[in-house]
Amino acid sequence: MSAVVNVAIHRSQFPEAVRRDLLASLRTRRVNHKFHYDSAKQTQKWLALHQAHSPSRNDADCAATYDRAFAGAVGHIAAPAVHVFGLGCGGGQKDTRLLKLLRERGKQISYTPSDVSTAMVLIAWEAARAVVAEANCLPLVCDLATADDLPEVFVAHHGSRITRLITFFGMIPNFEPADVLPKLAALVRPGDWLLFSANLAPGPDYAAGVRRVLPQYDNPLTRDWLLTFLLDIGVERGDGEVRFAVEDGDAGNELKKIVARFHFTRARRIELEGEGFDFRPGDTFQLFFSYRYTPERVCRALAGLGLEVLDSWVTNSEEEGVFLIRRR
Ligand SMILES: C[S@@+](CC[C@H](N)C(=O)[O-])C[C@H]1O[C@@H](n2cnc3c(N)ncnc32)[C@H](O)[C@@H]1O
Numbered sequence: 001m002s003a004v005v006n007v008a009i010h011r012s013q014f015p016e017a018v019r020r021d022l023l024a025s026l027r028t029r030r031v032n033h034k035f036h037y038d039s040a041k042q043t044q045k046w047l048a049l050h051q052a053h054s055p056s057r058n059d060a061d062c063a064a065t066y067d068r069a070f071a072g073a074v075g076h077i078a079a080p081a082v083h084v085f086g087l088g089c090g091g092g093q094k095d096t097r098l099l100k101l102l103r104e105r106g107k108q109i110s111y112t113p114s115d116v117s118t119a120m121v122l123i124a125w126e127a128a129r130a131v132v133a134e135a136n137c138l139p140l141v142c143d144l145a146t147a148d149d150l151p152e153v154f155v156a157h158h159g160s161r162i163t164r165l166i167t168f169f170g171m172i173p174n175f176e177p178a179d180v181l182p183k184l185a186a187l188v189r190p191g192d193w194l195l196f197s198a199n200l201a202p203g204p205d206y207a208a209g210v211r212r213v214l215p216q217y218d219n220p221l222t223r224d225w226l227l228t229f230l231l232d233i234g235v236e237r238g239d240g241e242v243r244f245a246v247e248d249g250d251a252g253n254e255l256k257k258i259v260a261r262f263h264f265t266r267a268r269r270i271e272l273e274g275e276g277f278d279f280r281p282g283d284t285f286q287l288f289f290s291y292r293y294t295p296e297r298v299c300r301a302l303a304g305l306g307l308e309v310l311d312s313w314v315t316n317s318e319e320e321g322v323f324l325i326r327r328r
Pocket of ligand 1: 116
């Protein structure tokens with residue numbers, strides 16, 4: 001393996017853009033969730049949390065559901081060559097399993113691990129190197145929320161002709177649907193595939209299902225990971241506490257989300273990039289949200305965007321689903 005890796009960095013993650021997004025998080029008192037994966041420390045904390053609590057790593061049925069989804073998706077793809085574009089690839093474990101299957105089915109494969117975090121992109125690159133030739137693995141650091149030229153960047157990155165399989169695992173819940181779904185839709189050309197996973201609300205009663213999964217978020221590793229952002233900018237642990245709640249989604253969507261907020265119990269002033277931010281007892285800072293879908297809600301959210309769900313795989317717990325999507 002060569003000692004040097006070429007990583008493309010999109011302008012959306014240049015220092016000035018990151019600074020702008022950080023100040024926006026402070027001004028709006030809502031953390032842009034990309035800042036939870038920013039440092040090597042946060043990446044390691046998230047990977048430990050993922051290892052300990054993610055159903056895909058701990059629930060045999062969830063892992064089997066992904067395997068069934070990957071086999072099903074690969075079965076649909078007739079093209080001899082496939083470029084897997086892993087958006088928000090994280091550690092790249094799921095993409096690597098998918099790539100391995102594509103290779104076993106005789107496909108020519110190439111891969112772009114893409115994430116806001118350079119550390120994640122490199123971890124995913126290393127994982128995928130077990131199945132993808134080095135020359136066919138093209139890492140890209142990019143903020144898909146603010147990059148408004150992704151369709152052109154995709155073409156420049158890996159050429160225009162090859163069939164794309166865009167993966168978006170564990171990402172949908174952490175973005176406002178009205179922001180992210182049109183961006184995804186713009187990337188899926190006729191003949192391309194989108195495979196994403198969504199956290200679901202189990203059972204027939206949607207609101208009760210969301211309440212049922214709330215305790216899964218409220219654990220020491222998640223609190224510790226989410227607090228790291230605040231501690232790094234100068235808040236102290238004793239300044240307040242993290243609380244989780246179920247809330248309605250933004251106007252215009254029919255979804256509910258789990259929201260984590262830091263509730264200040266004493267005053268704190270933060271100085272950052274020459275700006276001062278004052279928090280008083282009773283103030284809150286939104287640290288995180290996670291939308292919960294149902295299979296029907298996924299279909300309805302995509303319907304107006306010219307995308308259709310061709311196949312889906314849901315865990316026995318009904319808490320996670322994988323959806324294969326293409327342009328209608
Ligand atoms: C919940 S993890 C999912 C990781 C992986 N896909 C998986 O399923 O294991 C979310 C990932 O999204 C990345 N991320 C967060 N905000 C992003 C953004 N605006 N653009 C691109 N990636 C982002 C994070 O760095 C993190 O790796």
